[in-house]
Amino acid sequence: MIWTVISILLLIWLVGFLFEIAGGLVHILLVIALVVFIAKMLRS
Template sequence: MLWTIIGILLLIWLLGFIFDVAGGLVHILLVIALIVFIVNMIRK
């Protein structure tokens, strides 16, 4: 489940770079994906 969320957020981030959609929101999504990834790694 967690990897799916990370994958979706990264995909949205990449699409944001390609199509220049949502401006700063795309970068916020990337930061959220990184935080979730780091928390997941710390818990294991």
């Protein structure tokens, strides 16, 4: 499930980066997803 969320966020980030659409928001969401992923990996 987490891999699906990460891959979707990466795809949205790439599209946003290429077309410069809502770049700041996508970067913030990507950072939040990365923090959650790292926290989940450290707990298991």
